Amino acid sequence: MFKKSRTEKAYKIAEESYAELGVDTDSAISRLRDISISLHCWQGDDVGGFEKPDAELSGGGIQVTGNHPGKARTIQELRQDLEKAYSLIPGSHRLNLHAMYGEFGGNLVDRNEISTEYFQGWVDWAKEQSIKLDFNATCFSHPKADSGFTLSHPDKEIRDFWIEHVKLCRKISAFFGKELESPCIHNLWIPDGFKDIPVDRWTPRALLKASLDEILSEKFAPSELKDAVESKLFGIGSEAHVVGSHEFYLAYALSRGIIPCFDLGHFHPTESVAEKVSATMQFCDEILLHVSRPVRWDSDHVVVLNDDIRAVTEEIVRSNRLDKIHIALDFFDASMNRVGAWTIGTRATLKGLLIALLEPTQMLKTYEAEGNNFARLAMLDSLKNMPFGAVWDYYCLQNEVPVGASWLKEINEYDVEVTSKRV
Ligand code: RNT
Ligand code: ZN
Numbered sequence: 001m002f003k004k005s006r007t008e009k010a011y012k013i014a015e016e017s018y019a020e021l022g023v024d025t026d027s028a029i030s031r032l033r034d035i036s037i038s039l040h041c042w043q044g045d046d047v048g049g050f051e052k053p054d055a056e057l058s059g060g061g062i063q064v065t066g067n068h069p070g071k072a073r074t075i076q077e078l079r080q081d082l083e084k085a086y087s088l089i090p091g092s093h094r095l096n097l098h099a100m101y102g103e104f105g106g107n108l109v110d111r112n113e114i115s116t117e118y119f120q121g122w123v124d125w126a127k128e129q130s131i132k133l134d135f136n137a138t139c140f141s142h143p144k145a146d147s148g149f150t151l152s153h154p155d156k157e158i159r160d161f162w163i164e165h166v167k168l169c170r171k172i173s174a175f176f177g178k179e180l181e182s183p184c185i186h187n188l189w190i191p192d193g194f195k196d197i198p199v200d201r202w203t204p205r206a207l208l209k210a211s212l213d214e215i216l217s218e219k220f221a222p223s224e225l226k227d228a229v230e231s232k233l234f235g236i237g238s239e240a241h242v243v244g245s246h247e248f249y250l251a252y253a254l255s256r257g258i259i260p261c262f263d264l265g266h267f268h269p270t271e272s273v274a275e276k277v278s279a280t281m282q283f284c285d286e287i288l289l290h291v292s293r294p295v296r297w298d299s300d301h302v303v304v305l306n307d308d309i310r311a312v313t314e315e316i317v318r319s320n321r322l323d324k325i326h327i328a329l330d331f332f333d334a335s336m337n338r339v340g341a342w343t344i345g346t347r348a349t350l351k352g353l354l355i356a357l358l359e360p361t362q363m364l365k366t367y368e369a370e371g372n373n374f375a376r377l378a379m380l381d382s383l384k385n386m387p388f389g390a391v392w393d394y395y396c397l398q399n400e401v402p403v404g405a406s407w408l409k410e411i412n413e414y415d416v417e418v419t420s421k422r423v
Helices: 004-020 025-033 075-087 116-129 156-180 202-216 246-256 273-280 307-318 338-357 361-369 373-385 388-398 407-417
Strands: 038-040 094-098 133-136 184-188 225-230 259-263 287-291 293-295 298-301 325-329
Touching: 004 025, 004 388, 025 338, 025 388, 038 075, 075 116, 075 338, 075 407, 094 116, 094 325, 116 133, 116 156, 133 156, 156 184, 156 202, 156 225, 184 287, 184 325, 202 246, 225 246, 225 287, 246 259, 259 273, 273 287, 273 307, 287 307, 307 338, 325 338, 338 388, 338 407, 361 373
Parallel strands: 038 094, 038 325, 094 133, 133 184, 184 225, 225 259, 259 287, 287 325
Antiparallel strands: 293 298
């Protein structure tokens, strides 16, 4: 049972233990409070979107598995679920929307016809909730993406359709940024790729580059819109070759002054995104992370506090670029309670950040500079015993969100009252 006084007592002891290492827990907490994570709307309805009733994810080389009951069937339900998730997560966070989540009012509005009016409701809701918005073009789940190619499609008509879609998405993003007075990150991920070994790798990449240049030719104030591009190693149906590979988008982003996006699930299993932070940020000011958890073929399991998350959150903090590294979540699991999935993943990411903020980095750097490899390793391993959980619980208490695992009960209650009734 959670007890307020116990949490406070445990915090006091933790505070002392960290102080012995020269770490100020209060300042770690206040830095954590300033971090805003962008929650992805698509965990709430299995990447279906609201273009038509019962819409489902199709194509794009990504897959949702599971049939847990209770997914959001309307925008109202999605907002209600999001509000529940936010109420269980300490701090104030953003929302990451996809173009297919517009309020189309039952009308068939094609991707090359969307406009800000379909997103006014999201802006109103965001203002009411004090939430900032990010955005994504939806270049999948559409007949014109069925071939597996969009912006690099050999047919100019199809390419133009998707170019127009992304251009409209950037307009909507700038509208969000302006209305909510916080730059909206527009992230572009496209599924384009080959199932089997291609012969012509050159042409699709040249076409993608030209399409992107055309998309970016329209300029927006950086205070309203920031552009990001997301690479991938492979997807279902693009096993042999992805047009927008890491090298392609990294070179593109650096040459065009936009933001590269690294999804934790989009690299070789032993390739670490944590390594990429200090490597790429010598050359670019900002990066976007899609925090995810790859498991074998799937890149989108619910994030938990594992070594990969620890490594990447450490790098975010150690590089001292918290304000330049945008953190977004990207996972979708239809086999469990979806509000619970959001909460697990966001809380795990925040816990990783807190542990990193509680690190006596200067001490470790000194050992390293002295060549004292033993002390560096010993301290890194000893730090695993530190009572960060007590600091986390206290942070939750301060933010008036459930402490420890007590939020599970709230998810269960919400399920009884709300999600389980959606049949
Ligand atoms: C796909 C990318 C992309 C998507 C979302 C839905 O592999 O990770 O970010 O997950 O756009
Ligand atoms: Zn992603």
